[in-house]
Amino acid sequence: MGTLHIAGVGKAYKRYARKSGRLLEWLGSGPRHEQRWVLRDASLDIAPGESVAIIGANGAGKSTLLKIITGTTRQTTGSVTTQGRIAALLELGIGFHPEFTGRQNIYMSGRLAGMSTAEIHQHMGRIEAFADIGDYIDQPVRTYSSGMQVRLAFSVATAVRPDILIVDEALAVGDVFFQQKCFERIREFRDAGTTLLFVSHAMSTVYSLCERAVLLDEGRILLDGPSREAIDLYNALAAQRASHGPAAAIVGADEDGEGAAGKRPTGSYGSQRVDIEAVGVYCNDVLAHAIVGDADVCVRVDVVFNDHFSDPHVGFQLRNKRGEAVFMTHTHGMGLAIGPVEPGRRVRVEFRFKAILAPGDYTVTAGVADAGVSGGGVQSSLARVHDAFGFSVARNPFGIAWDGVCNLQPVCAISPSAPCQPSKAA
Amino acid sequence: MLMRAGRELWAYRGFIAESVKREFRARYLGTQFGWIWAILQPLAMISVYTLVFSRVMQAAMPGHESPWAYSIYLCAGLLAWGMFSELLSRSVGVFVSNANLLKKVSLPKLTLPAIVLVSSLINYGIVMSLFTAFLLITGRFPGWVVLTAIPVLMVQICFALGLGVLCGTINVFYRDVEQMLGVVLQFWFWLTPVVYVTRALPGSIAEWMWLNPMWGIVHALQGIFLDGRVPDWNTLLWPALLALALITLALRAFARLGAEIVDEL
Numbered sequence: 001m002g003t004l005h006i007a008g009v010g011k012a013y014k015r016y017a018r019k020s021g022r023l024l025e026w027l028g029s030g031p032r033h034e035q036r037w038v039l040r041d042a043s044l045d046i047a048p049g050e051s052v053a054i055i056g057a058n059g060a061g062k063s064t065l066l067k068i069i070t071g072t073t074r075q076t077t078g079s080v081t082t083q084g085r086i087a088a089l090l091e092l093g094i095g096f097h098p099e100f101t102g103r104q105n106i107y108m109s110g111r112l113a114g115m116s117t118a119e120i121h122q123h124m125g126r127i128e129a130f131a132d133i134g135d136y137i138d139q140p141v142r143t144y145s146s147g148m149q150v151r152l153a154f155s156v157a158t159a160v161r162p163d164i165l166i167v168d169e170a171l172a173v174g175d176v177f178f179q180q181k182c183f184e185r186i187r188e189f190r191d192a193g194t195t196l197l198f199v200s201h202a203m204s205t206v207y208s209l210c211e212r213a214v215l216l217d218e219g220r221i222l223l224d225g226p227s228r229e230a231i232d233l234y235n236a237l238a239a240q241r242a243s244h245g246p247a248a249a250i251v252g253a254d255e256d257g258e259g260a261a262g263k264r265p266t267g268s269y270g271s272q273r274v275d276i277e278a279v280g281v282y283c284n285d286v287l288a289h290a291i292v293g294d295a296d297v298c299v300r301v302d303v304v305f306n307d308h309f310s311d312p313h314v315g316f317q318l319r320n321k322r323g324e325a326v327f328m329t330h331t332h333g334m335g336l337a338i339g340p341v342e343p344g345r346r347v348r349v350e351f352r353f354k355a356i357l358a359p360g361d362y363t364v365t366a367g368v369a370d371a372g373v374s375g376g377g378v379q380s381s382l383a384r385v386h387d388a389f390g391f392s393v394a395r396n397p398f399g400i401a402w403d404g405v406c407n408l409q410p411v412c413a414i415s416p417s418a419p420c421q422p423s424k425a426a
Numbered sequence: 427m428l429m430r431a432g433r434e435l436w437a438y439r440g441f442i443a444e445s446v447k448r449e450f451r452a453r454y455l456g457t458q459f460g461w462i463w464a465i466l467q468p469l470a471m472i473s474v475y476t477l478v479f480s481r482v483m484q485a486a487m488p489g490h491e492s493p494w495a496y497s498i499y500l501c502a503g504l505l506a507w508g509m510f511s512e513l514l515s516r517s518v519g520v521f522v523s524n525a526n527l528l529k530k531v532s533l534p535k536l537t538l539p540a541i542v543l544v545s546s547l548i549n550y551g552i553v554m555s556l557f558t559a560f561l562l563i564t565g566r567f568p569g570w571v572v573l574t575a576i577p578v579l580m581v582q583i584c585f586a587l588g589l590g591v592l593c594g595t596i597n598v599f600y601r602d603v604e605q606m607l608g609v610v611l612q613f614w615f616w617l618t619p620v621v622y623v624t625r626a627l628p629g630s631i632a633e634w635m636w637l638n639p640m641w642g643i644v645h646a647l648q649g650i651f652l653d654g655r656v657p658d659w660n661t662l663l664w665p666a667l668l669a670l671a672l673i674t675l676a677l678r679a680f681a682r683l684g685a686e687i688v689d690e691l
Contacts, residue, residue, distance in 0.1 A: 013689055022599055071532035074685035090530055097448065099455055104448070111444040112531060114437075 001084035002048035002163040002195040004069065009078035011039040011064050035076075039064045039219045042078070048163070051196040053206040053227060055234050056216035062199050065216065066090060066166055069197070084163025084195075087113065089154060098142035102133065102152050105141055109156045123159040130181070131155035147175055154182055164195045183209065203231045207322045231323050232386055236269060270383040273307035277346075279316070279366040279388035291355055293396035299351045301366045305341045312338050312382075313372050314349040317365040318357075319387070326357065326405055332372030356407045359395045363387040427677050434534035441533070445541045446548070468553040472560060475500050487652075488625065494564050495652060501557050502651035503620035503644045506579070509550040510586050510640065511611055516542045517590025518607050521598050525691040535684060539591050543583070561651070568654030578646045578657055581666045585639055588672030595679045598687050618644055639665035 012035035016022055021032035039061040046052055054062045067073040069080055070088040096105045106127055110120035128137055131151040136144060144152070158165070165186065186209065190196050200206050206213060206227055213230035215223040217237060223230050270276070280287050282298045291297055299316045315330025331338060331349060338347055365386050369378035395401060400409075435442070454460045476497035487495035520538045521528065528535065561567040597603040618640045624632055635641045642665045646657035 014686070019600075072528075072530065073688050088532075097452070099452060100448065104451075108444050108448060111440045112533065114440075116440060 002193065003081075003083045004044065004046040004164060004195060004197070005079075005081040006042060006044040006065075006069070007079050009039065009042045009065070009068055009075045009080060010037060011061075011068060011073065012037045012076045037219055039068070039075075039216075042216075042221050044214065044221070044224065046195055046197070048084075048195055049190070049193045050212065051190050051198065051210040053198045053200065053210035053213040053230070054216060055200070055203070055206060055213055055230060056222075057234075057238065059218075060216040061219040062216055063090070063168060064219075066168055066197065066199060070166060082164060085114075085160075086164045086166060087157045087160075087162035088166040088168075089157050090166070090168045096141045096149060096153070099140055101140055102131070102137040102144070105152070106156050109153070110159070113157070115160070119160075127152075127155045127159050130158075130185070132178075147178070151178055158185055158189070161189050161192060161194055163193075164197065165189055166197045168199045169201070203234070204322050204324050207231060228323055235323075236384060236386055268384055268386040268388075270385075273305070274309075274312070274368050274382045275304045275306065276366055276368060276383050276385045276388070277302040277304055279364055279385055281364060281389055281391045282350075288391060290392050290394060292394050293355060293357060293359060294399055295355050295396075297353065297355045299353075299364055299366075301349045301351075303347045303349070303368055305345045305347070306343050308340070308342055309370055310340045311371045312341060312347075313369045313378055314338065314347070315367050315369070315378070316351060317367075319363050319365065320358075320405070321361045324405065326362070330367070330369065330378060332369070332378055333376045337372070355393060357393045358403045358405070358407070359393050361390065361392045364389040364391070427681055431534070431536050431677070435537060435540050438534060438537045438540075442537055442540050442544060445537075446544045449541070449545050450548070464549075464552055465556065469556055472501060472553070472556055475504070476560070488623070490652070492566065494566055498561070498566060498652050499623070499648050500621065501560075502648045503618075505550065505553050505557060506582065506644055506647050507615060507618065507620050507640070508553070509546055509579075510582055510643075511615070512546045512549065513542060513583065513586040514590045514593075515604075515607060515611065516546070517587060518593045518597050518604050520590075520594050521687055522601065522604070522691065528688055529691055535687060536591075536680070539587060539594065542590075543587060547583075557651075568651060571650055571654045571656055574656050575647055575650050578643055578650070578662060581662055581669055582640075582643045584673055585643075585665055585669035588669055588674075588676045592672060592676035592679055595676070595683055595687070598690050599683070614638075614640065620644055636661065636664060639668045 014022075014033040015036050016033045018032075025032050038059075042061075042065060044052075054065060056062050064073065066088070067090065068075045069082065070086060070090065072090070097108065100108070103124075106124065107117065107120055110123075111117075115123075131137070131148075131154075133144070133148050133151055136148060137152075141149065141152075167186070183205070186196060186198075190209075196209070198206065198209055210227050212225065213223075213227040214221055215230040215234050223233050278300070279302075280300050281291070282288060282300055283291050283295055288297065299318075301314050301316060303312075303314055305312065311332075313330050313332040315328065315333070317328035318326045320326050329351070338349070341347065365384065366388050367384040368382045369380060370382050371379040373379050400407075450464070454463055457463060459466075476494065479500060480493045480497045487499055490496075517539045520542055521535065524538050527533070528538075558567065558572075593603050593607060618638055619627070619635070624635060624641075624645065627635070642661040646662060649655040649657060
């Protein structure tokens with residue numbers, strides 16, 4: 001129960017040059033359409049109880065893959081075999097009739113999920129309690145906020161533990177507290193043996209829920225491996241796309257990954273025109289793999305330019321263990337300029353700062369861009385070394401104990417007050 | 427194919443039942459009298475036809491003495507036609523109008539026409555019980571012969587569903603079908619002797635009337651209710667064959683295009 005076997009699945013939509021083309025095809029003329037592939041040759045094997053994230057840019061084919069797995073859309077090639085009951089949350093609130101009350105809609109959705117009226121009746125209390133929308137449960141759904149619809153939909157879909165749970169972006173709609181509640185339930189299911197398939201753009205969620213991730217790009221599986229690796233590659237792709245840079249080789253994209261970038265971590269890329277020679281964190285001019293919180297440190301990036309650039313910029317990024325960027329900036333963002341460079345020019349950029357970081361492990365990622373644009377952005381990314389340097393931060397024994405992303409340095413006041421007296425009769 | 431479709435529909439019977447319930451509830455949602463309207467509307471229709479045509483216009487059926495004759499003739503045909511046209515026009519649009527559901531939930535698509543079928547059967551059941559009550563009151567109930575209406579109605583249902591699902595499938599790709607059907611149904615109604623009698627037609631047209639599958643069906647029902655006459659089964663052969671052909675064609679079209687329906691919605 002809960003296994004998922006996907007072999008060579010592809011999906012192509014038919015595109016007709018003319019509306020009449022399809023009719024002519026029906027009447028026996030030759031093919032008059034071209035196929036537009038949105039998913040190609042996807043193969044996945046998911047074991048019961050495994051949690052797998054599917055990540056990728058918009059239009060990468062994530063939703064299509066999920067729709068094929070749930071059976072909403074039929075694949076053009078390949079096969080999908082699933083075992084056990086699937087509960088899918090592809091865009092919530094659907095199937096809800098706006099004129100009916102939440103309760104009436106629960107019966108409808110439950111029926112659609114194959115439950116009997118008696119079963120729905122039996123679970124009603126649990127569904128109501130989890131959705132936690134109070135009296136609204138007996139109001140028409142049209143009076144609901146989108147958040148309330150999500151609450152109800154998630155509650156119905158997960159009333160009974162499924163063997164396979166498929167969650168699309170949907171949860172992004174709910175408020176933070178409800179999201180936490182959902183994740184708790186998802187974790188509960190996962191621990192009880194439910195196979196989880198999760199699509200999200202929130203990489204920290206992916207990281208915390210799934211040990212394995214599948215990166216889809218332009219309809220193909222680019223990487224199927226540990227979440228961290230897939231997220232790194234995803235981030236690198238996104239960074240490169242955003243900068244409209246030339247298609248440089250990205251480590252991880254090519255399984256044979258040989259060549260200049262071969263030894264670098266997943267998500268790095270470079271070009272012939274510039275080379276990031278070294279990246280390191282220094283404390284008192286000594287390379288530091290371990291620092292104490294609040295210490296004065298310096299991120300040093302050594303770059304060699306192999307081409308002419310009028311206004312290149314260098315930047316860095318600090319990321320925590322969960323892969324979240326804690327901080328990033330670059331020379332242009334700081335209002336500085338390296339100035340024009342000629343081939344063969346070596347540049348060292350140092351960013352000095354006080355390491356106000358929570359205890360834990362961090363990595364430094366460095367990048368070079370070809371030109372700054374107004375507004376503090378950069379035009380196109382030339383090279384990037386992903387997780388080039390790792391270091392750990394120990395707690396500053398002289399500071400407060402804290403955790404999180406940012407130290408708010410709170411001031412705390414505790415006012416002593418008289419012990420509570422039983423209030424006088426009014 | 428037919429077996430598999432049947433199994434799927436059976437597995438989803440709970441959903442079909444709930445959808446039909448919801449449909450009826452939706453229709454009378456926000457009304458004070460709810461279900462009473464479901465009875466009042468057809469009751470009004472039957473009363474209008476019987477009063478206007480029998481009493482006011484004094485329409486007499488050739489060869490019939492009773493003042494109710496024309497009303498019975500009219501109702502027998504009209505109620506059956508109403509079911510036919512409801513079934514047909516709703517199944518033609520059923521995939522398009524449920525696009526949201528089909529795109530997001532995985533369910534056997536044939537449950538949608540099944541919902542249409544069940545709900546129009548219930549509607550027909552309501553009006554027919556009113557009609558039966560009217561026949562009993564006027565003392566014109568034909569007796570056991572009404573049971574022969576069941577096979578006639580089954581032919582009509584198969585014909586309407588076959589045509590409806592076939593057109594409904596095509597309609598997903600060419601929405602013109604639904605528009606065209608509205609026009610066709612208008613002509614079809616007046617080309618079928620529901621309001622007038624077949625004998626009123628010029629001989630040359632009456633001769634070809636058998637080509638209209640609805641003629642055989644409506645004619646048989648009119649005979650049952652007006653004269654208590656067992657249908658001439660030969661006149662139903664052609665509609666039955668046509669129904670069978672349409673269902674086969676619909677299932678084949680569905681098998682071939684079913685997967686593409688969701689892509690096109």
